Structures are given as C-alpha cells and as structure tokens.
Amino acid sequence: MNNDVLGDIHIASRTVDKCHAIVQSVLEKRSLKTPGVLQAHQLDALDVEATKALITRIRAGIVINVGSSFLNMSVLAACMETGAAYIDTAIHEDPKKICETPPWYGNYEWTHRAECEKRGVTAILGAGFDPGVVNAYAALAEEQYFDTIDSIDIIDVNAGSHGRYFATNFDPEINFREFTGRVWTWQEKQWTANAMFEVKRTDDLPVVGEQTTYLTGHDEIHSLSANLDVPNIRFWMGFGEHYINVFTVLKNLGLLSEQPVTTAEGQEVVPLKVVKAVLPDPASLAPNYQGKTCIGDLIKGKKDGEDREVFIYNVCDHAENYAEVGSQAISYTAGVPPVAAAMLIATGEWDAKRMANIEQLPPRPFLELLSTMGLPTRIRDAEGDRDLTFPDEEAPRLPRRVAAGR
Amino acid sequence: MNNDVLGDIHIASRTVDKCHAIVQSVLEKRSLKTPGVLQAHQLDALDVEATKALITRIRAGIVINVGSSFLNMSVLAACMETGAAYIDTAIHEDPKKICETPPWYGNYEWTHRAECEKRGVTAILGAGFDPGVVNAYAALAEEQYFDTIDSIDIIDVNAGSHGRYFATNFDPEINFREFTGRVWTWQEKQWTANAMFEVKRTDDLPVVGEQTTYLTGHDEIHSLSANLDVPNIRFWMGFGEHYINVFTVLKNLGLLSEQPVTTAEGQEVVPLKVVKAVLPDPASLAPNYQGKTCIGDLIKGKKDGEDREVFIYNVCDHAENYAEVGSQAISYTAGVPPVAAAMLIATGEWDAKRMANIEQLPPRPFLELLSTMGLPTRIRDAEGDRDLTFPDEEAPRLPRRVAAGR
Structure with missing residues (x-):
C-alpha cells in the first residue's frame, strides 16, 4: 500500500510458500499503490552470508525483520555488513535462555551500537506497537x-x-x-x-x-x-x-x-x-x-x-x-508501525545513520504517519x-x- | 500374610524388578505367616502360551490378575486352558477404544461364560473394592x-x-x-x-x-x-x-x-x-x-x-x-479384596466352577473375612x-x- 514511498518490495522466509501467500493476497486486494516489484524469496535468515547475498542481489536499502526473536543478531549483522537500514519489532532472544538480566538490549543489540555509528548504518530497534x-x-x-x-x-x-x-x-x-x-x-x-x-x-x-x-x-x-x-x-x-x-x-x-x-x-x-x-x-x-x-x-x-x-x-x-x-489486531498493531518506520527512513526523517530505539527518534512524524495508516x-x-x-x-x-x- | 491359606505365592510381571521389590518388602516386614515359597517371575501376560507355561510349571491353582486392564482376556484364556481359577479387579479394555456400549462385560468377559461353566473353571470378575x-x-x-x-x-x-x-x-x-x-x-x-x-x-x-x-x-x-x-x-x-x-x-x-x-x-x-x-x-x-x-x-x-x-x-x-x-488407601482397598477372594476359593466357599461377578457369590464370608484384613x-x-x-x-x-x- 506504500510502494510509492518504499519502492521495490521483497519478502523472504525460510518457508517461501508463506511469502507467496502474502504476495498473492496483496495482488488479490489490488493493494500496490503504483506498479512495481513484489517478490518472494526463500531465505534462512540465520545464515548471514545468504542474507547479505539476497540484500545485495535485490539492492535492498531497508530490511524489516519481522521474523522470530531468535534471528535479530543474524539479520542485523547482514545489514551492518551491506549498509542496509535495519528495523525490528522485538528484542533478540537466545532460545536457550529465559528472562535474562536487564537491560536486555545491553546483552545483544546495544553491543553493536558503536559499529552501526561507525558504519553510518541506520538500525531502528523495537518498531512494533509495544515496543515501538x-x-x-x-x-x-x-x-x-x-x-x-x-x-x-x-x-x-x-x-x-x-x-x-x-x-x-x-x-x-x-x-x-x-x-x-x-x-x-x-x-x-x-x-x-x-x-x-x-x-x-x-x-x-x-x-x-x-x-x-x-x-x-x-x-x-x-x-x-x-x-x-x-x-x-x-x-x-x-x-x-x-x-x-x-x-x-x-x-x-x-x-x-x-x-x-x-x-x-x-x-x-x-x-x-x-x-x-x-x-x-x-x-x-x-x-x-x-x-x-x-x-x-x-x-x-x-x-x-x-x-x-x-x-x-x-x-x-x-x-x-x-x-x-x-x-x-495483534498482528496489525505490530505489523503496520515497522512499515511506517521504513517509510520515514525512505523519506530521510528517521534515517539516523546509527542504532536507535524509537524514543530516540522524533515521535511526531511517526505518529502522524501512523494516524493515516x-x-x-x-x-x-x-x-x-x-x-x-x-x-x-x-x-x-x-x-x-x-x-x-x- | 495369608500363605497359610493360599500356599505357595508367585508374582509375575513384564518388569521382574517390580516383583523382586515386592518380595523383598514382604520378607523385610516378615509378613509370611508360615514358611513358604514367595517367588518372582518375568512374564509378558499378553503372551497366552507363556502364561499357560508359567501356571503349569508352578502348579498355580489360583491366578490373581492385577495387571493393566488391557490384559484380562489373555490371562483369562490362560486360566481357562489350564484350569486355574481366575480373579481380576477391573473390566477388560481395548486400548484403542474409550467407553464402549453397555453392558461392558458383554463385550469381553461374558463371551466366555459358557466356556468357563463347561470347563468348570472359577473366574471371579471385578474383585477389587469398586467393583468388588x-x-x-x-x-x-x-x-x-x-x-x-x-x-x-x-x-x-x-x-x-x-x-x-x-x-x-x-x-x-x-x-x-x-x-x-x-x-x-x-x-x-x-x-x-x-x-x-x-x-x-x-x-x-x-x-x-x-x-x-x-x-x-x-x-x-x-x-x-x-x-x-x-x-x-x-x-x-x-x-x-x-x-x-x-x-x-x-x-x-x-x-x-x-x-x-x-x-x-x-x-x-x-x-x-x-x-x-x-x-x-x-x-x-x-x-x-x-x-x-x-x-x-x-x-x-x-x-x-x-x-x-x-x-x-x-x-x-x-x-x-x-x-x-x-x-x-487407593491401592490398599483395590489390592486386599482379590486376596480375600483367592482365600475363599482356596477354602471352597467361592470356588464356583463358573464365571461370576461378586454379587453372584455369597457376600457374608467375603465381608467378614475382609473385616479381619x-x-x-x-x-x-x-x-x-x-x-x-x-x-x-x-x-x-x-x-x-x-x-x-x-
């Protein structure tokens, strides 16, 4: 619904059939605002090299990671190494650990803050509804x-x-x-x-x-x-x-x-x-x-x-x-905000060139955009x-x- | 505790260790009333020939089946073919079926009533507490x-x-x-x-x-x-x-x-x-x-x-x-009555030479015996x-x- 702002859209999952179903649903609803690319890909997002290769091949400028919480560190690594902007909606989790010591971001995402800043990579963390x-x-x-x-x-x-x-x-x-x-x-x-x-x-x-x-x-x-x-x-x-x-x-x-x-x-x-x-x-x-x-x-x-x-x-x-x-509504409230975040990166308003949680970015353009979405x-x-x-x-x-x- | 009435006692199970533990517990409690045989055996009671062989070898006159509900038909068959008296404490069940059409005994045990009577085999059904x-x-x-x-x-x-x-x-x-x-x-x-x-x-x-x-x-x-x-x-x-x-x-x-x-x-x-x-x-x-x-x-x-x-x-x-x-008490109330039933078979009072549910046998000797047990x-x-x-x-x-x- 926002490919006029976002440009080409690619969807990747370990199970490519899920992506095909989404593509088909978008086409059936005639939701693409302007004619453009909407394409499905098979990807194991734990495989950083495969993710980097896909990002490079399709020339992705923004990656929205809405996969399981166990993938964040791999997808973030692929973005940092290719220069693509990164967005996720929930914190990284180690499948073997439950409720680690606070602050949770300090155990995983924030250990890459300096590297994002050095590389000038935009990484927006927790851009769903809550967090987001x-x-x-x-x-x-x-x-x-x-x-x-x-x-x-x-x-x-x-x-x-x-x-x-x-x-x-x-x-x-x-x-x-x-x-x-x-x-x-x-x-x-x-x-x-x-x-x-x-x-x-x-x-x-x-x-x-x-x-x-x-x-x-x-x-x-x-x-x-x-x-x-x-x-x-x-x-x-x-x-x-x-x-x-x-x-x-x-x-x-x-x-x-x-x-x-x-x-x-x-x-x-x-x-x-x-x-x-x-x-x-x-x-x-x-x-x-x-x-x-x-x-x-x-x-x-x-x-x-x-x-x-x-x-x-x-x-x-x-x-x-x-x-x-x-x-x-649980999927809707979690799924729409990262798209708004991607649009704000595309327009430059949130293209922070560093790692940021949502409260570190200007709230008004985000909330105003969401009110139209x-x-x-x-x-x-x-x-x-x-x-x-x-x-x-x-x-x-x-x-x-x-x-x-x- | 009643081997003066029951004679030699043999215990058989698929897992013979369980029998050994019972034997050891009885010996530790010095519960045998008179010196006698108390022996453990490994047995898959679904194997009718193996059960018949054990009954014959130890010359068992009475078999108490307190195995799982899935074994009744096999143990009953072994008793009928060797002439041993049979006692159980719960109805036969087919592991693949739940709550069959009533009367449940009509689906399994009672189909052998005529054969028990013909062979003169005592088979006492449901001799626990309830049934029993x-x-x-x-x-x-x-x-x-x-x-x-x-x-x-x-x-x-x-x-x-x-x-x-x-x-x-x-x-x-x-x-x-x-x-x-x-x-x-x-x-x-x-x-x-x-x-x-x-x-x-x-x-x-x-x-x-x-x-x-x-x-x-x-x-x-x-x-x-x-x-x-x-x-x-x-x-x-x-x-x-x-x-x-x-x-x-x-x-x-x-x-x-x-x-x-x-x-x-x-x-x-x-x-x-x-x-x-x-x-x-x-x-x-x-x-x-x-x-x-x-x-x-x-x-x-x-x-x-x-x-x-x-x-x-x-x-x-x-x-x-x-x-x-x-x-x-759940085990006690279910386990003591079949022993009383076995004693009444041993004394002849319940040696009915046919298949019987408990209400078809004289209640007083059973209840009076239980009051002493x-x-x-x-x-x-x-x-x-x-x-x-x-x-x-x-x-x-x-x-x-x-x-x-x-």
Whole structure:
C-alpha cells in the first residue's frame, strides 16, 4: 500500500510458500499503490552470508525483520555488513535462555551500537506497537506534555475474543516465554523483580472499559529506562481469568517446559512443543476475531509546576483489521508501525545513520504517519478524550509530510 | 500374610524388578505367616502360551490378575486352558477404544461364560473394592435389608491429600480414560448417557463429612444391572474443584488425547503420554498421603412394606495403610479384596466352577473375612452408624470361618 514511498518490495522466509501467500493476497486486494516489484524469496535468515547475498542481489536499502526473536543478531549483522537500514519489532532472544538480566538490549543489540555509528548504518530497534509506538508516546509526552515525568505505565489490553477455548495470539513458544521467568520493571530508578501474576491493577480504559492487567516484563522498559529520565517505568498486560488459569495449570504441571521429558515408551519430547502442537495456529484465529485492543501509556508528572496525568493510546478493531489486511489486531498493531518506520527512513526523517530505539527518534512524524495508516493516536487527560491531531498550538514544529520515495 | 491359606505365592510381571521389590518388602516386614515359597517371575501376560507355561510349571491353582486392564482376556484364556481359577479387579479394555456400549462385560468377559461353566473353571470378575466389595454390599442389602430395592448409588470419595499440585492415584492413562467418554448409568431400567461432570450430588458422609461427587461411568453398574432387579444403579466419584479444573483444561486443550499429534519439528507424539510423563508417579505419592477414603453403597427400597435407606461403607486411612503395606488407601482397598477372594476359593466357599461377578457369590464370608484384613464394613441407617458384625439375629446363616488351605 506504500510502494510509492518504499519502492521495490521483497519478502523472504525460510518457508517461501508463506511469502507467496502474502504476495498473492496483496495482488488479490489490488493493494500496490503504483506498479512495481513484489517478490518472494526463500531465505534462512540465520545464515548471514545468504542474507547479505539476497540484500545485495535485490539492492535492498531497508530490511524489516519481522521474523522470530531468535534471528535479530543474524539479520542485523547482514545489514551492518551491506549498509542496509535495519528495523525490528522485538528484542533478540537466545532460545536457550529465559528472562535474562536487564537491560536486555545491553546483552545483544546495544553491543553493536558503536559499529552501526561507525558504519553510518541506520538500525531502528523495537518498531512494533509495544515496543515501538508506546515508546513514541513516551517521547511525545516528554517533549510536549511534561516538564518532569514520574511514571510511565504502559497498558496493553486485548479485549477481543477469538471464540476458541484457548489460544495464544502469536507463537505459543514465544508467548509463554514472556511469562515463565521473572518480571523485571524499573521502579524508583532501579530494576525490581516480581513473579508473574503477582501484581495487578484495574483501570477504566477508553472503549474497552474496566480491565485488569498484570505487571509483566517487556522490551520497552529496558530502553526507556536508559533513554528517559523517568524513575518508574512499568508494563501491564491484560489477561482474563481463564487465560491465567490455563497458563497456571500448564506451567505447574511442567507442560510449558522447554526441557525434554521421557515418556514411558522412551520417547524424548519437549512438553512446550506438544502444547504448541495442540493449540490453534494463531493465524487461524483472525477470521472470527471480534472486539478491540487498547494499548497506551498512562503518564504522570508535572507541567508548569502542576500535577498532570495523560493517557496516550490507540484502539484497534480485530474485525476491521481483518477486513483490511487479513490479520487480526495483534498482528496489525505490530505489523503496520515497522512499515511506517521504513517509510520515514525512505523519506530521510528517521534515517539516523546509527542504532536507535524509537524514543530516540522524533515521535511526531511517526505518529502522524501512523494516524493515516489505520493507527490513530488518542489522548485522555483532564481536558477530555480526543484524537491527537498535532494542531499548531500544541505542536511547535510543523508536521512533516511524507515525501516521495527514494 | 495369608500363605497359610493360599500356599505357595508367585508374582509375575513384564518388569521382574517390580516383583523382586515386592518380595523383598514382604520378607523385610516378615509378613509370611508360615514358611513358604514367595517367588518372582518375568512374564509378558499378553503372551497366552507363556502364561499357560508359567501356571503349569508352578502348579498355580489360583491366578490373581492385577495387571493393566488391557490384559484380562489373555490371562483369562490362560486360566481357562489350564484350569486355574481366575480373579481380576477391573473390566477388560481395548486400548484403542474409550467407553464402549453397555453392558461392558458383554463385550469381553461374558463371551466366555459358557466356556468357563463347561470347563468348570472359577473366574471371579471385578474383585477389587469398586467393583468388588461394593457389589457384595449390594448383594448383602438385597439378601438381608430389603424386600425390594429402588436405587443403589455407589459413592467413592477419596478425602485424602498427597500434597502435590496435581497427580492421579493410579496410571494417568487409565485414570483419565474413565472420564473422557460418555457416562453410562442404569436409570429406570435403561441405559442413560450423560457427559462427565454434568450431574453431581452432595452428601454428608461418615468420617469424611460433606462431599460432592459426580455421576461417573464404572464397571459395577454393568454387572449389577444384569444380576439384580434394581431399576436405578449409579456410580458417583468425588472430585475436588482443583482436580476438575486441571482435568478440564487438559481435556479441552486436547492434551488427554490418545491420538498422536505432530510438532512443528515433525515429531509424532501422543499428548496423553507426555502428560503422563510430567505427572508424578502414582507410587511416589504414598509416603506422604494423608487423610481417608470413604466408599460405600447408598441403598433405598422397601422392607416389610416400609421405606428404608441404608449406607453400607468402609473408611480407610492412607497413612495407616502405608504403614502396614507400603501403599496408600487407593491401592490398599483395590489390592486386599482379590486376596480375600483367592482365600475363599482356596477354602471352597467361592470356588464356583463358573464365571461370576461378586454379587453372584455369597457376600457374608467375603465381608467378614475382609473385616479381619483391614477393610471392616460399617452401616449407617435409621438405627445409627455402626460396624457390621453379622450377629446371629441379623444374619440367619452362621458366619463361615476360613478353613485351612487346600
């Protein structure tokens, strides 16, 4: 839908059929804005040389890595060595480790910061919704709504229903990994550890109403705590009682373990892989997904000596997203922002020539572009609940228009 | 403990080490009443010829089959062909089928009734506690307490606690099979189907107090309905909310399936076997098991024109059973009765020379013998709650004493 800005588009995956399906879906929807290249490739992205060869062959200027969390370091290496800009949507993970010591970025991505700067390579980390858009909300709040910020509580609620007994919204292996270790949060300027489902809060949120969310470890805390002078940064994820119950049963029985067990018949099996095998394929949920997501930043601090509280957020509708792109809102909110980031690199506005987390880049062009791409930003504060429109009186800088492609 | 009556004792299993452990435990406890043979043998009991050879070689007069439910037909065949008496404690099952059409005995055991009678072979079916002792309670009630019986509700409550998050009291593969199909009961003289956990009742039971039990399919309904003229025969099993929750989660996710699934990595796995692998070994629960079981028959009908209601039952204590034999009460209540049945065959009182379910045999010698072996019978009715002592005024026949062995 944005190939006028982005130019040729190539899609690569270990399973090339998945790419062919996407290409076919785009062509069927007649979504290409201008005639252009949209091509599928087979690629094992853990193979750095193969990835470099593909980047060079198709002359890719920007690589969006939306593969599994285990690929980041390989794809980043291929970009650094070829000079292509790099974008991802989630932090790198070692498949053998769960919940490493904070800050997580310090274990992997940030070890390449100096090299990116030296080579002049743009690498934008965590450009999905959360992390990603919520980091831009935090940067906007700091720039425009506060003199000092005391706390940022990122709240992620999926009030949608897929109609199945139980399912995860993305790969169960990755999904459960988020909740089986310790929960790291930034409180009073230090790292604090809790157990999952130990701390919860209830908020009356826009559109989705009263929702209970649980203190959860999440990527963005690990960059926001380093990049913003904010003493309290927490992440809260909404879970229904049913989800927690199923998760608790599976975890307590040992069925979420990534360590193999041996059956009475002598077969070695990793329980988590069997759980994944019996759960619905997340992609299969989209056609019947109903309801909305609400994801935003509840920010408290001071402005002009007064206490201030704002909630900057987005609401998405599963069925509307499915009608538009064939995916539900969890995929939509994570998939659209990196495309916006790529467009901002293409236009030069975010072509930082260094490694950056989202809060280190100007938030307005990103949020304004997203509002034209199905992810409008709203704000709720003492003055009410409204669309964030970047009028001149609120925004000292003129909103930037997306220019033509390279 | 009863080799004065039973004579030589041989123990056979596919895994001979299990037999050696039992032999060692008996010798350590100095439990043999008189000096005699107690010997272990390796045997695949699905191999009828091997079983016949062992029976012949050791000159076994009585075979107690307490192997898995999948072995009954093979062991019965070996007994019929060698003339040894046969005893089991649970109905035959085909590993590939769950909850077959009633009456279950009609699908397997009873197809050999004529042959047993022709050969004069004693085959006593379902001689554990339930089925087994509860069938004798029903027969006693019919013989002594009622002119007509309207309903027999067999209630099985384990109010004990093993202190683990979740465990089954015997092989999870067999345990869960009882609850994953339809629940067959005998109501108004016909077979009625319900779903598991669809129908429940709450009773204030002796010793264990108020307990909720659920309508469950069970072996004894399938013989009692054929052998007694009673229009309503139901089985109720006690489950805590936690057990039901874990079971429901596993079942709904498909993790109790005996059909293989394929993991993302291409491995074929039977989910139920993985669940079994992560659950505690039932035998490991015994040392810490606390609390009591209460299993009995609540029987309603008429006697001398008056309505009458009796509850005939037994209460067992997990820790006491463990101290005596090294097993908890679930094993104790199932394991002691077939030994009593064997002793009654040895003394001739139950040497029926045909195939019989327990309710077709005289109940008093069995119940009286069990009361000397750790499983006393109690009765609760309008006259109070007391030990059943078979006094002459209640029992027209003199209690039979166990005679010396063959």
